[in-house]
Amino acid sequence: xxxxxxxxxxxxxxxxxxxxxxxxxxxxxxxxxxxxxxxxxxxxxxxxxxxxxxxxxxxxxxxxxxxxxxxxxxxxxxxxxxxxxxxxxxxxxxxxxxxxxxxxxxxxxxxxxxxxxxxxxxxxxxxxxxxxxxxxxxxxxxxxxxxxxxxxxxxxxxxxxxxxxxxxxxxxxxxxxxxxxxxxxxxxxxxxxxxxxxxxxxxxxxxxxxxxxxxxxxxxxxxxxxxxxxxxxxxxxxxxxxxxxxxxxxxxxxxxxxxxxxxxxxxxxxxxxxxxxxxxxxxxxxxxxxxxxxxxxxxxxxxxxxxxxxxxxxxxxxxxxxxxxxxxxxxxxxxxxxxxxxxxxxxxxxxxxxxxxxxxxxxxxxxxxxxxxxxxxxxxxxxxxxxxxxxxxxxxxxxxxxxxxxxxxxxxxxxxxxxxxxxxxxxxxxxxxxxxxxxxxxxxxxxxxxxxxxxxxxxxxxxxxxxxxxxxxxxxxxxxxxxxxxxxxxxxxxxxxxxxxxxxxxxxxxxxxxxxxxxxxxxxxxxxxxxxxxxxxxxxxxxxxxxxxxxxxxxxxxxxxxxxxxxxxxxxxxxx
Amino acid sequence: xxxxxxxxxxxxxxxxxxxxxxxxxxxxxxxxxxxxxxxxxxxxxxxxxxxxxxxxxxxxxxxxxxxxxxxxxxxxxxxxxxxxxxxxxxxxxxxxxxxxxxxxxxxxxxxxxxxxxxxxxx
Numbered sequence: 001x002x003x004x005x006x007x008x009x010x011x012x013x014x015x016x017x018x019x020x021x022x023x024x025x026x027x028x029x030x031x032x033x034x035x036x037x038x039x040x041x042x043x044x045x046x047x048x049x050x051x052x053x054x055x056x057x058x059x060x061x062x063x064x065x066x067x068x069x070x071x072x073x074x075x076x077x078x079x080x081x082x083x084x085x086x087x088x089x090x091x092x093x094x095x096x097x098x099x100x101x102x103x104x105x106x107x108x109x110x111x112x113x114x115x116x117x118x119x120x121x122x123x124x125x126x127x128x129x130x131x132x133x134x135x136x137x138x139x140x141x142x143x144x145x146x147x148x149x150x151x152x153x154x155x156x157x158x159x160x161x162x163x164x165x166x167x168x169x170x171x172x173x174x175x176x177x178x179x180x181x182x183x184x185x186x187x188x189x190x191x192x193x194x195x196x197x198x199x200x201x202x203x204x205x206x207x208x209x210x211x212x213x214x215x216x217x218x219x220x221x222x223x224x225x226x227x228x229x230x231x232x233x234x235x236x237x238x239x240x241x242x243x244x245x246x247x248x249x250x251x252x253x254x255x256x257x258x259x260x261x262x263x264x265x266x267x268x269x270x271x272x273x274x275x276x277x278x279x280x281x282x283x284x285x286x287x288x289x290x291x292x293x294x295x296x297x298x299x300x301x302x303x304x305x306x307x308x309x310x311x312x313x314x315x316x317x318x319x320x321x322x323x324x325x326x327x328x329x330x331x332x333x334x335x336x337x338x339x340x341x342x343x344x345x346x347x348x349x350x351x352x353x354x355x356x357x358x359x360x361x362x363x364x365x366x367x368x369x370x371x372x373x374x375x376x377x378x379x380x381x382x383x384x385x386x387x388x389x390x391x392x393x394x395x396x397x398x399x400x401x402x403x404x405x406x407x408x409x410x411x412x413x414x415x416x417x418x419x420x421x422x423x424x425x426x427x428x429x430x431x432x433x434x435x436x437x438x439x440x441x442x443x444x445x446x447x448x449x450x451x452x453x454x455x456x457x458x459x460x461x462x463x464x465x466x467x468x469x470x471x472x473x474x475x476x477x478x479x480x481x482x483x484x485x486x487x488x489x490x491x492x493x494x495x496x497x498x499x500x501x502x503x504x505x506x507x508x509x510x511x512x513x514x515x516x517x518x519x520x521x522x523x524x525x526x527x528x529x530x531x532x533x534x535x536x537x538x539x540x541x542x543x544x545x546x547x548x549x550x551x552x553x554x555x556x557x558x559x560x561x562x563x564x565x566x567x568x569x570x571x572x573x574x575x576x
Numbered sequence: 577x578x579x580x581x582x583x584x585x586x587x588x589x590x591x592x593x594x595x596x597x598x599x600x601x602x603x604x605x606x607x608x609x610x611x612x613x614x615x616x617x618x619x620x621x622x623x624x625x626x627x628x629x630x631x632x633x634x635x636x637x638x639x640x641x642x643x644x645x646x647x648x649x650x651x652x653x654x655x656x657x658x659x660x661x662x663x664x665x666x667x668x669x670x671x672x673x674x675x676x677x678x679x680x681x682x683x684x685x686x687x688x689x690x691x692x693x694x695x696x697x698x
Contacts, residue, residue, distance in 0.1 A: 103647065105647070105649065109664050111665045111678030112666045113671040113675050114609075114669055115609050115667055116650045116653070116667040117609070117651060119636070119650075120602065120604065120643055120648040120649045120653065121649040121650070123637065124640065124643045126640065127641055
């Protein structure tokens with residue numbers, strides 16, 4: 001089974017890698033080897049550049065020399081044009097890795113009489129191919145023939161022959177063509193070059209331009225069929241097939257602080273997950289940037305790099321503003337741990353922004369990225385594109401284990417639990433900052449709308465911007481509702497007064513008890529004394545009585561003795 | 577016709593114009609088109625230029641590197657190197673009138689006919 005699969009693989013279409021960033025991923029390996037590919041698009045969409053990069057990369061990276069047959073530009077013009085991308089054509093020509101031939105067709109200089117064919121072109125092309133041993137050929141753009149020569153039937157027949165000839169030569173060719181009304185090219189070249197068709201597009205929407213690339217056709221191969229944005233910048237052409245990233249990135253269970261201690265407590269006691277995406281949304285002035293700055297400082301204090309994309313304020317303004325609440329960003333900027341990247345969203349198209357951001361992230365390799373705010377990317381009606389861009393950005397950050405903190409401004413009219421960009425489903429931790437208006441005041445409140453994969457507090461906390469940064473306070477929640485600001489402090493003093501009062505009451509009671517106890521003890525003492533007095537008196541009487549009785553008995557005895565009478569017995573005396 | 581041969585004929589002094597004609601015919605092998613083109617060209621030159629011309633035939637199959645210099649993409653192509661400006665005529669030169677236009681000889685030939693016809697009858 002495996003063997004047959006390999007066999008099929010080996011007879012399957014061979015591909016010639018273009019070396020253009022991203023394109024080889026979309027086409028799963030490059031352009032069809034040994035076959036012509038049609039690259040078409042409107043004026044200024046980058047056809048020539050695409051073709052030239054194919055040759056230059058082929059020569060430099062894959063050791064495949066190339067021939068560029070230019071119908072529109074001279075060698076000097078081409079060399080100048082691509083020098084801005086860092087390609088030195090003259091050097092490549094000198095090294096015999098590249099052959100450029102300029103085919104100049106000027107209708108006014110040409111008279112046609114009788115039969116002819118394009119053998120001259122074949123010979124030139126063949127000579128060029130042989131002289132450098134070319135494996136790659138570019139014809140840019142062959143349609144110029146149609147403007148120079150009137151006999152289109154003959155041209156078509158010759159072109160058919162040319163493409164056949166190119167295939168027989170086994171060179172991988174790019175034929176460029178200007179877009180037509182309903183066809184890929186004005187002259188219907190797709191009729192002859194039908195193995196692979198790549199459409200380039202350059203669109204302006206809301207005054208910013210976006211370049212797109214689409215593989216319209218790829219005979220004998222699977223390919224990405226979407227429209228992929230692409231860029232032309234100082235490193236050449238790059239297609240951004242980031243939508244193909246998928247969701248199989250590594251996730252970390254490491255936790256990092258949010259920079260606000262009590263917020264960490266709310267987030268299961270440890271803060272955010274590393275590599276997660278955090279959204280801080282709220283109305284204007286609710287403290288989004290401040291919480292972003294707190295996060296940045298916390299990261300810097302851990303010694304991690306932070307990249308701050310400021311989309312609405314200049315770095316200096318942010319630093320000044322944050323200093324007012326005691327957050328010193330400048331210190332970290334000077335330390336080189338914090339980097340501001342200030343860009344106006346209207347400065348260029350979204351794709352360019354995305355690419356710029358990717359490059360900035362790549363160059364600085366931060367552990368955290370802050371984007372403040374994301375909804376400034378929405379200009380007019382490009383919500384869909386902006387969302388796609390955010391998805392790609394978030395995916396990119398996650399893929400690289402970079403914690404992303406995005407802020408989003410929600411307008412007062414729209415629901416607070418909704419971002420303009422609709423990226424909420426991509427967000428792992430979503431903090432909502434909101435204004436609480438009570439008692440003629442406006443106060444900031446914070447709560448965690450969601451936080452994936454951790455226990456988190458469901459409480460609303462008051463969000464204070466103090467001299468020493470962001471602080472979270474408890475919000476008074478009682479029978480009178482949620483209280484914040486002065487109402488909260490009033491309630492708090494009321495409560496403390498009550499507390500004091502009850503404390504005094506207790507003390508008073510205690511004293512009273514003491515007093516009562518003392519009184520009781522005193523009484524007991526008095527009774528005891530009286531008793532003792534009574535007892536003493538009683539004993540005295542008893543003693544006296546006993547003494548008297550004894551005396552009486554003695555007296556009677558004495559009397560008897562005196563009478564000489566017998567001594568009476570005791571009983572008779574006592575009964576007397 | 578031999579490939580890459582120079583056919584120079586400078587028998588008579590130039591009468592109507594003072595300059596020399598240098599023509600280059602690019603062909604690719606001895607195809608019927610090439611042969612026709614050479615024949616037609618020769619006839620026209622003989623007829624109109626009174627022998628003050630030079631025809632250079634270049635076979636691109638032998639010298640492909642020469643195709644670039646004169647911006648040849650179709651064959652056969654006739655290039656008028658002199659007198660300047662350079663002009664090109666593509667095809668087998670079967671349409672004499674257009675060849676004359678292309679070589680800028682049409683006006684000249686008419687004027688020649690108008691002025692010289694009463695005297696010369698050839």
